[in-house]
Amino acid sequence: MNTESHRFKVNLGGMIDLLSNHLYSSPKVYIRELLQNATDAIRAKINQNPNHQGNIFVEVIETKDEFTIMAEDNGVGLTEEEIHRFLAIIGESSKRNELGEAKQDFIGRFGIGLLSCFMVSNEITLITHSEKSPHTMKWIGKPDGTYTIEKVPTPLQHSGTKIYLRSKKEREEYFQYETVKELISYYGGLLPFPIIASNGKQKEQLNDVPVWLQEKNLLPRIEVLEYGKKIFGTEFLDYIPLHSAVGSVNGIAYILPHKVNIAVKSKHRVYLKRMLLSEESENVLPEWAFFVKCIINANDLRPTASREDFYEDEKLQTVQEELGNCLRNYLVTLAKTDTLRFRKIVAIHYLSIKTLALQDDELYKLFIKYLPFETSFGEYTIEEIFQHKKNILYTPILDEYRQIARVASAQSMLVINGGYIYDAELLEKLPEFFSDVTVERVNPQQITQAFEELTEEEQEQMFSFITLADKTLQKYLCRLEVKRFQPKEIAALYSTNEETTFFRSIEQTKEQTNEFFTSILDSVTPSSIQSSYAQLCCNYNNPLIQKLGTTTDTKFQKLAVEILYVQALLLGHYPLKNNELTILSTGLLQLLEWKTKEN
Amino acid sequence: MDYTQQIEEILDKIYDLPNSDAKVALLEEAIRIADSQSDIEQAFWLRKDLIDAATFSGNKLKALIHFTWCVTQVDKYAEVEKYNFTEEDILWEYKWVLDNVAAYPTISKQKIYELLEDMKRRYTKNGYNLRPYYKLYCNISMEMGEKEKAIHYYELMQKEKPDFNSDCKACDKNFEVDYYIFLKEYEKAISTAKPILDGKMKCAEIPHFTYSYLLFPLHTLGKHEEAMEIQQKGYRLISQSKEFVLALSRHIFFLSLVDVKKSLTIFKKHFLWGYETLQISNKFFYYLSSLVMLKKLSQENTKTITMQFPEIFSLYNENGKYEVATLINWFEQEVQTLAQAFDERNETEYYKKTIQEYLQYV
Known part of the structure; x- marks a missing residue:
């Protein structure tokens, strides 16, 4: 018997449904994909002709009961043969290293990206003209996987592509002019080519190169802070320029003006090749950087399949480290050059800084003096504590501190509460850095012994x-x-x-548990605490x-x-x-x- | 100030703290206030928070103690309308408690099985499948060195689909890795771990534990570079919390085979965690790994080490110089005593054999 090889038949309608309803988080992304196609086509054109001035034009046309959106670019355009090749086979992308360009020049994958338009429209019409051919082609695709292709009688004057989408029932909201403008600014606000929007009456440019992406040696401080306020709605304390050669990353980290919960990761706004990837990226900065919120653009990192965050690979890890170094260097410099602002940052973000200081000796040396601790005399920084005495007494347990604090100040005894997170570890390290300082751990009974x-x-x-x-x-x-x-x-x-309190809590629990659990408690009570x-x-x-x-x-x-x-x-x-x-x-x-x- | 306000104030402080001794202490304080006012409702939810914070900061005995209180209140009051808690509210935490219960040799085998049955009854009653129960049964059997039982319950576990009360995917995958290592099927353990190593599955404790589990299998299979790489990555993840004292002991053991100086550094840095832990099985593995490290040092002709032991340590001396031979004696005694306690309870020789296995690498 002959072995025959067969191909799977894929139901395109089902595939489209799968991709558009499960891969993407919202139909809104169709705008992103339109912008992406336009951007890629323009970049390809610039590769052929570096002087080419790219632009994108988006028009919304409203008729009685439906909307049409037209997105036009002056990029490379496609020939008939390219249309068959790239638009008809899903997964095949003109950006993969066809057209002689390096792979990393393109952000999208045409075939798949275009499919997202079926979330909002039952038909995609594409009119395109390539310099490689005298003809202008019209392609009409349907969500069932069929398409038609024909020559347009009057060819376009220059290369480029126009895509028309007609609104699907109950998707009209995504075609409202205001919504379209908002989405274009949201996804494409940083794109390097002018994007003009129109509703047939007025025209307006929607994007502008933000101050932090302009290639300047010195960024104007006020403008950068204003920009942060506009994007995140917060008045930040300061900003830190971010740069990593790996991944070709640039950006700004803004220092949050309030305390943050370090158990919750901060979310950053990230762009890939100047197209918005995510507002909720968690993985571009090291974990300890919870005191900043950042906005970055990467030209050479890999997105996840849904293009909604960066893919976690080694490159991303290196970027994390590089950006971490930017934050660290900033703090080191600031401590020397602007003590006032430095102290202000420490006062708000001391938890974050305490974590850092524990991991890094250089930072420990830099910060320790300014870090606040709770003492029986009130809140003191280490510097203030040193002025008082060099023999440091602390208790590592909150409950013990409470007992001590009630009497210690009356005996003029300065005792530090080491019960808060990282404090005991930080205090224990003091003698390593200050040779005249000793550190002693005390408990309440030692204090009463000293009475x-x-x-x-x-x-x-x-x-x-x-x-x-x-x-x-x-x-x-x-x-x-x-x-x-x-x-x-x-x-x-x-x-x-600690032992007696622990034993007491077990004894007390036993009085309130049933017989079975009491017997469990009996058997796990450590003998060391019973006496x-x-x-x-x-x-x-x-x-x-x-x-x-x-x-x-x-x-x-x-x-x-x-x-x-x-x-x-x-x-x-x-x-x-x-x-x-x-x-x-x-x-x-x-x-x-x-x-x-x-x- | 009204007591609810006092509790609110404490909760405000907790808000930005990660799980830690500090957070546990603050919650204990809040619980004491609720208890002295006999506010059972408040005391219940505070204890739930405490069980969480204690479990993930290396204070698992505290979690167990407060858990017994919660279960008893559920049994007493779940049907009483004025209380908002129900039996469902303790099911998830029950897994944490059982996951850790074999760590105390003073708790009898029979009591452990009674606990398992109690958990099973409550899961069934509330309509959840027994996947977590089988998993815990398998885990406890592994900890006791009962291979047939472990295999049996592992297979039962695999037949149940995860439901609302099952562990997360990363934890389940990590458990599979641990299981294959227990069976000494190292190749299989490593291939099973792939999604974790690729960063596709992770949670608060994974890949932290997985990295540490894989060090020795990778080393045994001659995959030296990979082992060193995950040692570095893994140590960074676990070095900040005593919750990971067991994982640390695997690092110490692995490093004593390839870089004993580095092993000593980690031992010195985290000795107190191993010394003070109330989870006795963790203490056993910490001491056993340390023993291997000390014996390796001695083989390389290191006679003394300098380090800061805590004053409560029975060999403590002020100048901080310690004979390696004296330390070896101390650790040897400790691991023998602990092993005997576990083996007697478990009615196996698993701990004794574990000592022999570790020491054959010296």
Whole structure:
């Protein structure tokens, strides 16, 4: 038996539906594809004749119940043979390196691009004239895949192409003159050839070369910032010129005037060969660059199939790095030349800069002094902290910082909150860069240890109270001490460390879970945290504590210390466990009873 | 200030933070406030946020603890009209919890299976298929070194189509890669990983983990350049978060075979993550890789190293100089103790054999 080879038959109507309704995100892109074809034809013509002045003309004609749009260019045009070759076979593109041009000179793929017009029109008419032929050709394509081709009796005077589209039912909105103008400016606003639009009455040019694409050594600052405001609707702090030889990329990064969520990637406006590719590109800048919004044009990067972002390949990665270097160099220079603006940027974008500083020693050196930290004295930069002292104390845990902050400033002790993201790591690195600086990690219990001890006499006076109170608090896994500290209004200070807080949260959770999950919690509780104690440090400077020490009523002392304990917990926002709640409900009643009896 | 305002203020601060200890701490603070006011509704949603932040910042034990609270409240109150949460709201997080549960040798095998069955019951009840359940069963079997079971559940998993509660494509693909590596089918693992390596599939944790998994297979197959390339790319992705301590251990192991100095640098930089992690299986792999690295150092005649161990480290000394031989002893003891705990729980010899496998490269 002979083996025969067959070809798949493809249903063009189905293909068109697939491409136009699934590949592209909106019918609007038909304008982009029209502009693209025109641009490609003009570029091909310029390749043949470098002095050629390209232009594009788009006219919207409104009749009773429909619209026609005509897009005209003075590019190369097609011969009959080229029409058969390029317009009849999908996927074949005149731009692929036919016509003797380098592949990268073209942004679109004619065949496929033209198909998008079927999203808005049931017929595409194309009239085209090439210098290679004396004839002007008329081609009419239908979405079912059929087409006709004929010679036009009166040939065009010069090479070029006109495309006519008649609006499809319920697609008229995409043919409204205002909409068409808007779409042309949106996609083609940066194209290097004049685009003229007309509604039959008036004519207007819709594009202009923006200031940042003009080849100037020094960009006029105000104009560049104005441009950013026009495009993004924001008054930016400053701008950074972007350039990468790889990918032939130019652009501007605008510095955002407000804090940004670093978990959300910023979206950039990107052009490929001056045609808008996306307003939501996420991949042109490195991840840490969340403090800028940029607009760029690339002449040599690859688009994705839907042409709505750049394709992620190695070239794009190199571009990312190059553009990242532009941002970095800008910051380095600014720190030296314009301290005021530099500080302003740091104050807003310190989170972003902190990430950068951790990854890069040079940037660390540059920035660290200006970065703000939360301290027990208020918000200080490292520079201000150094003025105060060179022995840096910090706590890496937010909860511990909260406990410390309440008393540290009263003891004139500067403690930094290292609980915010990156802060502990940044602080730990200080001694590497400043030889006279030491960094020490402290916890609340170390702070209370540093409080002033009682004298022998005072100790003796408080001895029986301390013994009894300490024993009373045993069942809450808490130790008791009496010391002197400021401010005297605080009667007792509850302090924990990471382990005790963690253990406490497990114990508390267990009280609220069912038997099965309680048993799971039991088995995962690390043994290392089960023996850790919290601490209640009573303040001898507080008159109430002194009185408690001198009373001989042990029942009252016991009750009072439990209430002090619960009160300290409540002050620190610790949810109470069942046995602690009992103190609240019964202890207070007992106290009242005791007081009324006394009276 | 009203307590809801206090919580709002905390949530404002969280808004621009990535998952981190800092974010977890702030959420814990907010939860404490909600708890002390017995605001169960608020406490539930805050805990959901916390479970997310804790899972993706290397605090998985905290995620587990708060998850048990959420499930219990769902069982108690899901039918009560005034609460907005339902059982559906804990199904996704259940996967995270089970994904990690075998990491604690103190939790018995029976309890793990009971958890799996509990999850299965809840998925079925709410009309979701069992793809995630089979996947987790397979994963747990892999972690315990039970090959037949792993194969069985992997095949069951493949028969179920992904639905609303299934993991993302990148995570599923990464799991396939891990599975083939477990079976030691390295060629297959590498070809399976192609869409991830090409950047076509990715998420918050992928390709981070995939890169680290593939280092050793690539090395074994002699694809040295590719291995070095993804080592560099991969390390950049994982070096900022202790969530990736397991991935780091794979880098340390791989580098100790090809560039022991670099391996030592990474070990020094991230020792605290391995030392402090409460996910014991991660600690095991971190220590085991470090042991291989130290033994390689010793083979190359390095007698001492200088580094800043934390003060709580039992061998800590102030001058920062450590005998390599002493460190080897310490790590050897640790990995043996951990392996024994896991093998006893798992009723296999998988961890013991893993030690032997790693050490044969020394």
